[in-house]
Amino acid sequence: MNIAVCLKQVPGTTKVEIDPQTNTLVRQGIENIVNPFDTYALEEGVRLRERYGGKVTAISMGPPQAEAILRDALATGADEAVLLSDAAFAGADTWATAYTLSRAVDKLGPCDIVICGRQTIDGDTGQVGPELAEILGFTFVSYVSQVEEIDGEHMRLKRLMGERYEILEALLPAVITVVKEINTPRLPSLRGMAKAKSATIPVWGAEELEVDGNKIGLTGSATRVIKVFFPQRTQRAEILEGELPGQVDYLIDRLREANLI
Amino acid sequence: MEYFLSEQQREIKSLARRIAEERILPVRAELDENEEFPWAITKDMADSDMFRVFIPEEYEGLGGGSLELCLVMEELSRVCSGVALGYAATALGSYSLVEYGTEEQKKKYLPLIASGEKLTAFALTESTAGSDATNIKTTAVPEDGNYIINGTKQFITNGGDAELYTVVALTHPEKGIRGASTFLVEKDTPGFSFGKKEKKMGVRASSTRELVFRNCSVPRENMIGREGMGFPIVMRLLDRSRPGVGAQSVGIAQGALEAAVDYARERVQFEHPIIALQAVQQMLADMAIGVEAARLLVYGVARTIDSGAKSYTEESAMAKVFASDMAMRVTTDAVQVMGGAGYMRDYPVEKMMRDAKITQIYEGSNQTLRTAIAFELRKRKGRRE
Numbered sequence: 001m002n003i004a005v006c007l008k009q010v011p012g013t014t015k016v017e018i019d020p021q022t023n024t025l026v027r028q029g030i031e032n033i034v035n036p037f038d039t040y041a042l043e044e045g046v047r048l049r050e051r052y053g054g055k056v057t058a059i060s061m062g063p064p065q066a067e068a069i070l071r072d073a074l075a076t077g078a079d080e081a082v083l084l085s086d087a088a089f090a091g092a093d094t095w096a097t098a099y100t101l102s103r104a105v106d107k108l109g110p111c112d113i114v115i116c117g118r119q120t121i122d123g124d125t126g127q128v129g130p131e132l133a134e135i136l137g138f139t140f141v142s143y144v145s146q147v148e149e150i151d152g153e154h155m156r157l158k159r160l161m162g163e164r165y166e167i168l169e170a171l172l173p174a175v176i177t178v179v180k181e182i183n184t185p186r187l188p189s190l191r192g193m194a195k196a197k198s199a200t201i202p203v204w205g206a207e208e209l210e211v212d213g214n215k216i217g218l219t220g221s222a223t224r225v226i227k228v229f230f231p232q233r234t235q236r237a238e239i240l241e242g243e244l245p246g247q248v249d250y251l252i253d254r255l256r257e258a259n260l261i
Numbered sequence: 262m263e264y265f266l267s268e269q270q271r272e273i274k275s276l277a278r279r280i281a282e283e284r285i286l287p288v289r290a291e292l293d294e295n296e297e298f299p300w301a302i303t304k305d306m307a308d309s310d311m312f313r314v315f316i317p318e319e320y321e322g323l324g325g326g327s328l329e330l331c332l333v334m335e336e337l338s339r340v341c342s343g344v345a346l347g348y349a350a351t352a353l354g355s356y357s358l359v360e361y362g363t364e365e366q367k368k369k370y371l372p373l374i375a376s377g378e379k380l381t382a383f384a385l386t387e388s389t390a391g392s393d394a395t396n397i398k399t400t401a402v403p404e405d406g407n408y409i410i411n412g413t414k415q416f417i418t419n420g421g422d423a424e425l426y427t428v429v430a431l432t433h434p435e436k437g438i439r440g441a442s443t444f445l446v447e448k449d450t451p452g453f454s455f456g457k458k459e460k461k462m463g464v465r466a467s468s469t470r471e472l473v474f475r476n477c478s479v480p481r482e483n484m485i486g487r488e489g490m491g492f493p494i495v496m497r498l499l500d501r502s503r504p505g506v507g508a509q510s511v512g513i514a515q516g517a518l519e520a521a522v523d524y525a526r527e528r529v530q531f532e533h534p535i536i537a538l539q540a541v542q543q544m545l546a547d548m549a550i551g552v553e554a555a556r557l558l559v560y561g562v563a564r565t566i567d568s569g570a571k572s573y574t575e576e577s578a579m580a581k582v583f584a585s586d587m588a589m590r591v592t593t594d595a596v597q598v599m600g601g602a603g604y605m606r607d608y609p610v611e612k613m614m615r616d617a618k619i620t621q622i623y624e625g626s627n628q629t630l631r632t633a634i635a636f637e638l639r640k641r642k643g644r645r646e
């Protein structure tokens with residue numbers, strides 16, 4: 001079974017700040033981590049390999065520093081890793097990202113399952129997984145909380161839907177996105193760390209992936225992030241004073257003004 | 262402090278810390294309360310290759326020495342020395358094979374220990390033989406190419422939970438301790454059973470049981486080392502493992518120191534955090550000095566062993582005695598610094614104080630080890646090069 005796991009490098013959770021002047025993420029001095037949901041994706045990939053044999057390849061698109069999360073992936077059970085990195089990939093929206101990832105999955109050769117996290121903690125869209133399935137022409141199942149069984153062409157999955165679970169059977173090849181409930185990611189192993197340290201991680205750019213230049217990076221992005229901001233908390237309290245009937249009249253006027261009644 | 266650790270040693274230490282903080286800390290109080298064997302954590306440690314640390318590379322290990330083992334022990338013990346003890350007992354139980362096993366024995370068993378599939382134990386103590394280990398009564402009488410073991414071992418760590426046991430028994434009872442030999446006994450061998458699990462003051466996440474042998478037949482191939490060499494073998498293995506108890510003590514004390522400092526910074530009395538009180542400062546400073554001094558002694562002795570030194574009875578006793586006495590004092594003071602809160606189970610230091618006590622007792626009580634140190638001192642007239 002050939003399994004690809006998609007991992008994104010994101011700024012460490014608690015410390016993210018937005019520069020109010022430029023509306024961009026303040027990335028200086030911020031430690032980068034693997035998107036937490038993606039660790040569950042990797043763990044599930046490794047567990048499936050342990051159950052059914054095969055190979056797990058970790059893929060990340062990002063700047064050269066993103067190699068760090070791929071080394072961690074190798075230390076934590078991935079067999080191989082590739083970094084998709086090229087100045088031309090910069091500024092990609094979810095569609096351009098999914099397209100680029102799809103080219104890498106193609107280049108890796110026959111693939112049975114692609115596993116993604118349910119969403120990232122920075123972009124937060126949850127769109128890359130489904131878009132990737134669409135581009136690859138694979139079956140797509142989101143919010144998977146358990147892979148019950150894989151036999152030949154099908155897999156039986158449990159999907160977490162708010163208050164209920166769904167049991168689905170999906171045709172392979174498939175892209176799935178996973179939720180936290182699916183497993184407890186293992187810690188790295190000392191042998192894995194040694195292997196990861198000496199591993200060469202190939203870097204594939206636009207040329208290696210033979211991408212259509214109009215579909216990648218900022219050029220290929222239909223979406224532009226124009227502004228990122230924290231929602232302003234605009235709650236204000238007004239304490240009414242004076243005689244009760246006067247207060248009521250005033251309150252009704254205010255509510256009318258605000259088009260609330 | 263610069264401890265001059267290699268890159269690999271740092272990695273081992275930091276991964277052990279992650280296991281301790283991410284996997285042990287959340288369940289530490291529960292394991293202590295319920296005296297539960299930490300199977301899930303054992304699996305995590307195995308997956309992270311912690312059991313490979315002390316096994317040679319030829320047998321699927323990482324070939325670490327005493328220092329590497331000490332680093333793991335220290336980090337695990339900083340959070341829970343009970344979990345650490347189960348790990349250390351497996352290391353001690355496998356040293357017999359590493360040091361004295363035949364090629365076949367090593368090939369057969371060490372990879373299974375390295376992968377964490379089989380835990381081990383080391384069984385010397387009996388009701389008549391504690392500090393006086395020469396007074397063991399368990400026999401292993403030769404019969405048709407096998408040895409028939411009879412007797413009872415007591416206070417055996419990992420007893421009942423381990424799969425492989427290093428057992429010392431008299432093959433020639435008439436020769437006394439000179440007739441002792443060492444055996445590897447597998448858990449499911451007929452005639453081998455376990456007594457009840459002991460209820461303990463501390464290190465409650467470790468299991469301690471009696472091993473009962475009733476006409477338990479063990480094949481000759483399971484003898485470790487030469488016949489009659491049982492006693493010198495176990496004495497040497499204990500010399501080798503004592504810095505591990507030292508590291509356990511350092512870890513316990515480090516954990517207690519951290520808890521005490523955190524608390525003293527937060528706790529306000531007489532309008533100031535109590536860490537502003539000189540009386541508290543003096544205590545904390547002495548605690549920190551003790552931890553650091555013990556750590557350096559333990560690392561130093563571990564390095565001495567790893568350098569290939571021939572004899573290190575005295576040094577390894579020193580590391581164990583000094584660190585364990587320090588841990589008892591530091592944990593007691595940590596409870597003192599934290600006052601009533603320190604005495605309560607909601608805080609970790611009362612457990613650390615209970616746990617610290619055992620480090621002064623096992624692998625040679627501190628009294629008997631001081632006697633051993635004095636014996637060496639007398640031989641070398643107290644001189645050092």
Ligand SMILES: Cc1cc2nc3c(=O)[nH]c(=O)nc-3n(C[C@H](O)[C@H](O)[C@@H](O)COP(=O)(O)OP(=O)(O)OC[C@H]3O[C@@H](n4cnc5c(N)ncnc54)[C@H](O)[C@@H]3O)c2cc1C
Pocket residue numbers: 006007008009025035037038041059060061062091092093094095097101115116117118119120122123124125126127128129223225228
């Ligand atoms: C604050 C912010 C807001 C944004 N808003 C939008 C927006 O509204 N629309 C839009 O099109 N773009 C948006 N982007 C850009 C978007 O984050 C990235 O362009 C896109 O690369 C990944 O989308 P995502 O982070 O939302 O991933 P998601 O779709 O949330 O990620 C799902 C999964 O896909 C995989 N994955 C995602 N990115 C990568 C990668 N680079 N390498 C490997 N695997 C990956 C992971 O498994 C991940 O768990 C935004 C970016 C930021 C920082």
Ligand SMILES: Cc1cc2nc3c(=O)[nH]c(=O)nc-3n(C[C@H](O)[C@H](O)[C@H](O)COP(=O)(O)OP(=O)(O)OC[C@H]3O[C@@H](n4cnc5c(N)ncnc54)[C@H](O)[C@@H]3O)c2cc1C
Pocket residue numbers: 350382383384385386390391392393415416417418419461464469619622623624625626627628629632
């Ligand atoms: C939790 C736990 C785990 C253990 N795990 C193992 C294990 O895995 N394998 C194993 O073989 N054993 C194990 N032991 C046994 C342990 O090693 C012994 O308890 C220890 O050696 C002390 O022996 P004792 O308990 O019989 O005490 P005793 O020997 O009866 O000692 C009682 C007191 O007398 C003092 N004393 C005795 N002789 C002398 C002397 N010559 N000079 C000065 N003082 C002396 C001692 O210091 C002590 O204070 C374990 C014990 C415990 C409590």
